[in-house]
Amino acid sequence: MDKFRIGIIGTGYVGLVTGACLSDMGHTVYCMDIDEKVIKDLKSGQLPIYEPGLAELVAQGKERGNLFFTTYIEEVTDNCEIIYLAVGTPQSLDGGADLSQIYEAARSIRDSASRHTIVVTKSTVPVGTGGGLQHLLAEREDNEVSFSYVSNPEFLREGSAIKDFLEPDRIIIGSSDEESLDKMESIYRPLGVPMVRTDVKSAEMIKYASNAFLATKISFINEIANVCEEVGADIDVVAQGMGMDKRIGTSFLKAGIGYGGSCFPKDVQALKQLAGNTGYVFQLLNSVIEVNN
Ligand SMILES: NC(=O)C1=CN([C@@H]2O[C@H](COP(=O)(O)OP(=O)(O)OC[C@H]3O[C@@H](n4cnc5c(N)ncnc54)[C@H](O)[C@@H]3O)[C@@H](O)[C@H]2O)C=CC1
Numbered sequence: 001m002d003k004f005r006i007g008i009i010g011t012g013y014v015g016l017v018t019g020a021c022l023s024d025m026g027h028t029v030y031c032m033d034i035d036e037k038v039i040k041d042l043k044s045g046q047l048p049i050y051e052p053g054l055a056e057l058v059a060q061g062k063e064r065g066n067l068f069f070t071t072y073i074e075e076v077t078d079n080c081e082i083i084y085l086a087v088g089t090p091q092s093l094d095g096g097a098d099l100s101q102i103y104e105a106a107r108s109i110r111d112s113a114s115r116h117t118i119v120v121t122k123s124t125v126p127v128g129t130g131g132g133l134q135h136l137l138a139e140r141e142d143n144e145v146s147f148s149y150v151s152n153p154e155f156l157r158e159g160s161a162i163k164d165f166l167e168p169d170r171i172i173i174g175s176s177d178e179e180s181l182d183k184m185e186s187i188y189r190p191l192g193v194p195m196v197r198t199d200v201k202s203a204e205m206i207k208y209a210s211n212a213f214l215a216t217k218i219s220f221i222n223e224i225a226n227v228c229e230e231v232g233a234d235i236d237v238v239a240q241g242m243g244m245d246k247r248i249g250t251s252f253l254k255a256g257i258g259y260g261g262s263c264f265p266k267d268v269q270a271l272k273q274l275a276g277n278t279g280y281v282f283q284l285l286n287s288v289i290e291v292n293n
């Protein structure tokens with residue numbers, strides 16, 4: 001199996017889990033963050049989040065000497081041939097995704113790169129962002145420095161992040177560069193899970209469409225719960241009976257107060273906004289959001 005030197009820009013939830021898991025898979029990983037406290041704490045063994053198994057993977061990586069933490073972008077660009085972007089993409093005031101962190105991070109790679117680098121976006125970004133980032137990176141290209149770009153969205157859940165990263169239902173990799181796709185495939189092949197090899201825009205859309213579909217399932221079951229209450233049916237049994245149909249499936253049929261968490265609300269809004277920017281009114285998503293509110 002090929003072993004790579006991999007950088008991770010943004011050592012938050014997704015970045016730290018990705019870095020710890022990739023080091024566990026035998027790669028040499030440099031996790032970078034602009035938050036000095038996060039990096040200082042990680043160096044001294046304190047983690048910013050709790051995830052089952054994460055502290056152990058971080059400790060093992062440090063002990064083995066293939067997991068490093070830094071605030072210096074040069075330490076990443078000097079050492080790594082593949083660099084993941086795992087910074088935040090929070091909701092902006094207009095409902096779309098705020099891409100300032102991702103552009104800032106890409107700019108820092110562009111400006112300090114000293115070799116050919118594959119830039120891999122793990123953060124959730126709207127369709128078209130990959131094109132914008134490639135444009136930004138290309139501004140720097142010369143005889144020594146060049147970039148390839150890959151979209152590799154993440155599907156982990158908070159609370160089962162390590163398991164979700166190491167045992168995903170599928171891995172999505174999108175790029176126009178076949179060589180980069182081959183390298184990405186070789187990174188993930190040991191996991192033995194299906195991989196979808198596609199273009200950047202389709203990869204970006206798979207992430208939003210997946211989160212929006214799961215959110216739709218939750219809003220749907222919450223609407224069914226409301227009707228159950230009116231007609232005297234038992235929503236738990238109804239969800240169980242529906243879920244036994246393999247085409248429907250048992251997951252994400254738990255009625256409750258609606259979907260929350262750090263991503264569904266912002267990602268559903270961002271997809272609505274993305275469609276709206278093309279002049280398309282995504283009526284179903286409007287209802288999903290309305291039901292959830
Ligand atoms: N949290 C989750 O469960 C999941 C999140 N995602 C997506 O992954 C992305 C990251 O999310 P989280 O890890 O939750 O965010 P987070 O907020 O936990 O971490 C982001 C990190 O990036 C750092 N950062 C910001 N700008 C930087 C820069 N220029 N250079 C270096 N570091 C920088 C921040 O200091 C922070 O530590 C988002 O796009 C999110 O939608 C995807 C799947 C699951």
Ligand SMILES: O=C(O)[C@H]1O[C@H](OP(=O)(O)OP(=O)(O)OC[C@H]2O[C@@H](n3ccc(=O)[nH]c3=O)[C@H](O)[C@@H]2O)[C@H](O)[C@@H](O)[C@@H]1O
Nearest residue numbers: 154155156157158218252253254256258259260261262263
């Ligand atoms: O993009 C992301 O950030 C992530 O968003 C979710 O992960 P997460 O938000 O960590 O947690 P979930 O367990 O999916 O729960 C999301 C919300 O849906 C709600 N939910 C979930 C399941 C259900 O049956 N009913 C329900 O109301 C939960 O209470 C919670 O508010 C997705 O499940 C991940 O695949 C995705 O990577």
